[in-house]
Amino acid sequence: MHREFLMGNEAVAMGAIAAGVNLVAGYPGTPSTEVLETVAKRNPGTIHVEWSVNEKAAMEVAAGAAYSGARAMVTMKQVGLNVASDPLMSLEYVGVKGGMVVMVADDPGPVSSQTEQDTRTFAMFSKVPVFDPSSVAEAYEMVQEAFEFSEKYHTPVFFRCTTRVDHGYEAIEIKDAGEYHRTEAEGFRKDSSRWVIFPRLSLKNHGLIEKRNRELSAVLSGYPRNEIREFGVSGGNPLRKGIASHGISYMYTLDHLGEDDQMPLRLLKVATPFPFPEELALRFLEGLDEVLCIEELDPVIERALLQVCGKHYLSVRIRGKLTGDMAAAGENTMASVGEAMDSFLGKGKKERPASPQVPLPVRPPVLCAGCPHRASFYAVKQAMKGKKTIYCGDIGCYTLGNAMPLDMCDTCLCMGAGINIAQGVGHLDKETKCFAFVGDSTFFAAGITGVVNGFYNQADMTLVVLDNSTTAMTGHQPHPGTGRTVMGQVVEKVSIEKVLRAIGLATVETVNPLDYELARDTIQRVAEEPGIKAVIFHSPCIAMTKxxxxxxxxxxxxxxxxxxxxxxxxxxxxxxxxxxxxxxxxxxxxxxxxxxxxxxxxxxxxxxxx
Amino acid sequence: MQNKNIILCGVGGQGTILASKLISAAAMRMGLEVKTAETIGMAQRGGSVFSHVRLGKGLHSPMIAPGKADLIIGFEPAEAVRHLPWLKEGGTVVASSAPIFPVSAMIGASTYALEEILQHLRDQVKDLVLVDSERAAGDLGSAKVLNVLLLGAALRTGALGLEEKELREAMRERVPEKFWELNEKALMYTSERNMP
The missing domain is CATH 3.30.70.20 (Alpha-Beta Plaits)
Known part of the structure; x- marks a missing residue:
C-alpha cells in the first residue's frame, strides 16, 4: 500500500485497476471523464481502454468483455446513461459472467448537464444494484467490492458518484501493483440459451431477478458500508430522531454534527439504495418518532423508508423532499444541509447578520478568446442577416454560442438532437432557413443517423459541422475523426466529409471559419441550395495551437x-x-x-x- | 495547527486549480489531512471558478460552509467579493486588485464597478491584502505566475498555516524546472518589496 492524493474519479480508476479490470470503455462527460483517462494513464499494460463512439457502444463493448469472463467497466455521465439504456435494460435480463461495473457520474445542480436525473432511480427501473460512495477513500474501496458483487451475482452493477465525490480530492491509501487482483478471462463460450435474449428467457429471468433482488436486500443489510451510528445517547435523553443520508450529503451531515454538543440522534447511511437494505432500515427506525432524509436528486431513501414504514405498520414520520423539508431540486450544500438539520433538531435559525452588498457582474462561461466557433457563428449570423432562421444547437462548447452578443443557439436538447429538430421545424415552415450546428465528436456520437434521416425524408436544412478536431468541452479527448486513440495509438481517421458524401449529400464544403468573408459567402451560397447540405467549418481548438x-x-x-x-x-x-x-x-x-x-x-x- | 479552511476563487483559466494543488501538497508534506473540491467543467471557460481546500484533522466533506473560511485567496477582485459570505468573522482575504471584465460587462448586460468593489473589500475585510498583480506581472515579466504570487502574499499573512519551504518544495514537484526561478521570484515578490 502507498499514499496518493487523488481526485475521486482517479480513485475509482485506481480501484478498478486494483480489482483487475480487463477492459474499460466510455464516452466523455462531466463529471465522469477523468475515470477513463486515469485508467489509460495508469494502465499497467494489460487493460483495453477506449473512448467509444458513444455510451451505447461503450456499454455493448463492455458487455462483450463481461460475457467472456473478463472484468469490465463502462464510464459515462448521467445523461450518457440514457443513450446506453437500451443495451443495459436488456443486459440486466441476460446477466454477465465477469464482473461489470457501470460507472455513472450524476450532476446535482446541475453544474454542467441538461438534467438532474438520479441513477439510483434508474437502478430501480432497470433492476440493477447500485453502489453510492460518500468520499474519495470510500469510492476506491467500494468500486473493488462492486466488481466482486457483480461477479458473485452475475449482474452488472451501477457505481454511481456525484460531482463532489468525482471532483473532490483526498490523500488515500492505495494498493501497489503487486497487490492487484488478477483476472484471467476464459474467453467467450457459446451458449445461446444464456446469451441470446428471447421472450421466454426474459420471462424466466425476470422472475429470477426479482427473487434475487429481494435476497440482496437482506445481503446488503449486512454490507458494512450501509451503517447506523448513534450520537449523544450517553446523556440519558431519549433517542427520538434520526437522519438518513447518502453520498456527499452524509459527509455534510457529519461535519455539522461535529460542531457542537449533540442531542440524541441516530444516523443511517445508505450506500446501496437499491436493493434497499430493509432489515437495516427497520433497526434504524426502531423507537424513532421522526426521520429527516437528506438526499440529493430524487427522494429515493425517503420513498424506501416510507415503504418500510407502511409495510411494517410503523408510526414514524418520514420527512424530506416529499414533505417540503428539503429542496426538491438543486445541489445540497453545507449551508442547506446545516439549515435543514437545525430546523429538524429544533435548534432554531442561526441568523447571520446581513452584510452590505455591492453589485457584481455576472460571469457565465463563454467561448474562449479566438475560439473558431465564434467565427463560425458570426459568419452564419452575417450571412443570414434579415432572413427568417432557426439555429438548432447541440451539446458541446458551442452551446455557449447562445450567449449574447452572438445569440446563435435557438434550441438545445440532447446529443445529436439539433439535426432532427431542424428538420421538424422545416417540415412545418418552408420559409424558415433551418440550421443545425454540431461538433465533430457529437457528430460521431449522435449526429450521423440524423443526417441519414434528413436525406431520406427530404428535409431542407443546412448542417454546420463545427470541427475543431477534438472533444473540447470535456478536456480534449480524441474521437474517431482525430486519428488518435486514448492509449495514444495512431489510427486511420474517419472523415466527416466522406461520411456526409457517402450518405448522399450533394453539397459538402469544408471552409476555415477564421477566413471571415469566405465563410460568410459559403454559407450564403450553400443555404440557398435545396435539400440537406453541409458546411464543415474546420479550425482546431485554440487549446491545441499556439x-x-x-x-x-x-x-x-x-x-x-x-x-x-x-x-x-x-x-x-x-x-x-x-x-x-x-x-x-x-x-x-x-x-x-x-x-x-x-x-x-x-x-x-x-x-x-x- | 488548527484546521484551516481556504477558498481560492477567480475566473476560469487563471490558475486557481494549480494553486490549490500546491497548498495541498505543501500541507501533506507537513503531515496534515487534506480535502479539496473544485470547479471542473463548463465554468472553466472564463466563468466564475472556486476551489475549497480544507487542512487539518477529522475532516468529512471537502466543502466549506458559509462563514467558515479562514482565508479567501481572490484571483480577481469581483470574485473575491462574490465569496465573502464564506469568510469567517475576522478572516483574511488576499486578493488581486486587477479586474477581469467579463463579456457581459463589456456589452452592457451587467456592470463592473471596480472602485466600488475594491472599496467594498476594504470596508468589509479588516485583514485584507490587495496585491497589485498588474505591476507584479510587469516586474516579473509574466502574468502566468499570478497563482504563486498570491500564495506568497497569503503565506506572509500567516493565515495559510503553511511554511514557505514546504510551498517551495511543492512548487518544484509540480512545475517544470525551467520555471522554478520565475515561480520562486513570484513567491517572494510581495515580501521582498514589503508590499502592499
Missing part, C-alpha cells in the same frame, strides 16, 4: 465604435479609455476582429499553420 502573432489595436486609428466588442463578445476585447483594447495574454491571433474592424485599426494577429 498563436504566431497576437492582434493589437492601433489606438490612433480606432474610432471607438465598439463594433468588435459588441458583435463578437470575445473575452480578450475590452474597452479602455474609449478605445478597443486587446488583452495580450488572452488573444490567440484568430484575426476575426481585424477582419470586421471598419477602419482597419487592428492588426498583427497570426495563427500558426496546422
Amino acid at each position: 498563436p504566431a502573432g497576437r492582434s493589437k489595436v492601433d489606438a490612433e486609428k480606432c474610432i471607438g465604435c465598439k463594433k468588435c466588442i459588441r458583435e463578437l463578445g470575445c473575452p480578450a476585447l475590452i474597452l479602455k479609455e474609449g478605445k478597443a483594447f486587446i488583452d495580450n495574454s488572452l488573444c490567440t491571433g484568430c484575426t476575426l476582429c481585424e477582419q470586421i474592424c471598419p477602419v482597419g485599426a487592428i492588426g498583427g494577429g497570426e495563427k500558426n499553420a496546422e
Whole structure:
C-alpha cells in the first residue's frame, strides 16, 4: 500500500485497476471523464481502454468483455446513461459472467448537464444494484467490492458518484501493483440459451431477478458500508430522531454534527439504495418518532423508508423532499444541509447578520478568446442577416454560442438532437432557413443517423459541422475523426466529409471559419441550395495551437465604435479609455476582429499553420 | 495547527486549480489531512471558478460552509467579493486588485464597478491584502505566475498555516524546472518589496 492524493474519479480508476479490470470503455462527460483517462494513464499494460463512439457502444463493448469472463467497466455521465439504456435494460435480463461495473457520474445542480436525473432511480427501473460512495477513500474501496458483487451475482452493477465525490480530492491509501487482483478471462463460450435474449428467457429471468433482488436486500443489510451510528445517547435523553443520508450529503451531515454538543440522534447511511437494505432500515427506525432524509436528486431513501414504514405498520414520520423539508431540486450544500438539520433538531435559525452588498457582474462561461466557433457563428449570423432562421444547437462548447452578443443557439436538447429538430421545424415552415450546428465528436456520437434521416425524408436544412478536431468541452479527448486513440495509438481517421458524401449529400464544403468573408459567402451560397447540405467549418481548438502573432489595436486609428466588442463578445476585447483594447495574454491571433474592424485599426494577429 | 479552511476563487483559466494543488501538497508534506473540491467543467471557460481546500484533522466533506473560511485567496477582485459570505468573522482575504471584465460587462448586460468593489473589500475585510498583480506581472515579466504570487502574499499573512519551504518544495514537484526561478521570484515578490 502507498499514499496518493487523488481526485475521486482517479480513485475509482485506481480501484478498478486494483480489482483487475480487463477492459474499460466510455464516452466523455462531466463529471465522469477523468475515470477513463486515469485508467489509460495508469494502465499497467494489460487493460483495453477506449473512448467509444458513444455510451451505447461503450456499454455493448463492455458487455462483450463481461460475457467472456473478463472484468469490465463502462464510464459515462448521467445523461450518457440514457443513450446506453437500451443495451443495459436488456443486459440486466441476460446477466454477465465477469464482473461489470457501470460507472455513472450524476450532476446535482446541475453544474454542467441538461438534467438532474438520479441513477439510483434508474437502478430501480432497470433492476440493477447500485453502489453510492460518500468520499474519495470510500469510492476506491467500494468500486473493488462492486466488481466482486457483480461477479458473485452475475449482474452488472451501477457505481454511481456525484460531482463532489468525482471532483473532490483526498490523500488515500492505495494498493501497489503487486497487490492487484488478477483476472484471467476464459474467453467467450457459446451458449445461446444464456446469451441470446428471447421472450421466454426474459420471462424466466425476470422472475429470477426479482427473487434475487429481494435476497440482496437482506445481503446488503449486512454490507458494512450501509451503517447506523448513534450520537449523544450517553446523556440519558431519549433517542427520538434520526437522519438518513447518502453520498456527499452524509459527509455534510457529519461535519455539522461535529460542531457542537449533540442531542440524541441516530444516523443511517445508505450506500446501496437499491436493493434497499430493509432489515437495516427497520433497526434504524426502531423507537424513532421522526426521520429527516437528506438526499440529493430524487427522494429515493425517503420513498424506501416510507415503504418500510407502511409495510411494517410503523408510526414514524418520514420527512424530506416529499414533505417540503428539503429542496426538491438543486445541489445540497453545507449551508442547506446545516439549515435543514437545525430546523429538524429544533435548534432554531442561526441568523447571520446581513452584510452590505455591492453589485457584481455576472460571469457565465463563454467561448474562449479566438475560439473558431465564434467565427463560425458570426459568419452564419452575417450571412443570414434579415432572413427568417432557426439555429438548432447541440451539446458541446458551442452551446455557449447562445450567449449574447452572438445569440446563435435557438434550441438545445440532447446529443445529436439539433439535426432532427431542424428538420421538424422545416417540415412545418418552408420559409424558415433551418440550421443545425454540431461538433465533430457529437457528430460521431449522435449526429450521423440524423443526417441519414434528413436525406431520406427530404428535409431542407443546412448542417454546420463545427470541427475543431477534438472533444473540447470535456478536456480534449480524441474521437474517431482525430486519428488518435486514448492509449495514444495512431489510427486511420474517419472523415466527416466522406461520411456526409457517402450518405448522399450533394453539397459538402469544408471552409476555415477564421477566413471571415469566405465563410460568410459559403454559407450564403450553400443555404440557398435545396435539400440537406453541409458546411464543415474546420479550425482546431485554440487549446491545441499556439498563436504566431497576437492582434493589437492601433489606438490612433480606432474610432471607438465598439463594433468588435459588441458583435463578437470575445473575452480578450475590452474597452479602455474609449478605445478597443486587446488583452495580450488572452488573444490567440484568430484575426476575426481585424477582419470586421471598419477602419482597419487592428492588426498583427497570426495563427500558426496546422 | 488548527484546521484551516481556504477558498481560492477567480475566473476560469487563471490558475486557481494549480494553486490549490500546491497548498495541498505543501500541507501533506507537513503531515496534515487534506480535502479539496473544485470547479471542473463548463465554468472553466472564463466563468466564475472556486476551489475549497480544507487542512487539518477529522475532516468529512471537502466543502466549506458559509462563514467558515479562514482565508479567501481572490484571483480577481469581483470574485473575491462574490465569496465573502464564506469568510469567517475576522478572516483574511488576499486578493488581486486587477479586474477581469467579463463579456457581459463589456456589452452592457451587467456592470463592473471596480472602485466600488475594491472599496467594498476594504470596508468589509479588516485583514485584507490587495496585491497589485498588474505591476507584479510587469516586474516579473509574466502574468502566468499570478497563482504563486498570491500564495506568497497569503503565506506572509500567516493565515495559510503553511511554511514557505514546504510551498517551495511543492512548487518544484509540480512545475517544470525551467520555471522554478520565475515561480520562486513570484513567491517572494510581495515580501521582498514589503508590499502592499
